[in-house]
Amino acid sequence: MIIRSSGLLTFLALWEIAPRWGWADPQFLPPLSSVLKAAVVLWDDGFLMDFFWCYADWGAGVVN
Secondary structure, three states: OHHHHHHHHHHHHHHHHHHHOOOOOOOOOOOHHHHHHHHHHHHHHOHHHHHHHHHHHHHHOOOO
């Protein structure tokens, strides 16, 4: 299982490290931890859930 998930773990580690070490501009590629913190805030505010429901309705053809 470790070998199968090593590609994903490497990708996530590079996502966190690249902007912090100056390999990528944090304005365009923020660290993974910042993205996850923002997602938690949006989830707590209810915005993220509304966003998912909108796309679920759109995919089902419910949106007018």
